[in-house]
Amino acid sequence: MDREEIICNCMEITHGEIVDAIKSHRLQTVVEIGDATEAGTVCGSCQDDIALILKTVNV
Numbered sequence: 001m002d003r004e005e006i007i008c009n010c011m012e013i014t015h016g017e018i019v020d021a022i023k024s025h026r027l028q029t030v031v032e033i034g035d036a037t038e039a040g041t042v043c044g045s046c047q048d049d050i051a052l053i054l055k056t057v058n059v
């Protein structure tokens with residue numbers, strides 16, 4: 001997946017920003033990613049994609 005790809009359209013959060021947040025803060029859940037980046041905190045339609053990214057990142 002492209003790091004520049006927008007995952008959360010509401011907050012314009014990219015794949016790379018989500019991966020970096022997961023790695024640097026050792027995030028475990030979609031809610032924690034929302035707290036850290038605001039991704040997934042508006043309409044929620046990107047939360048499945050965020051959950052998928054969470055699974056692909058080994059912390």
Ligand code: FES
Pocket residue numbers: 007008009010011039040041042043044045046047
């Ligand atoms: S697209 Fe992420 S909260 Fe709406």
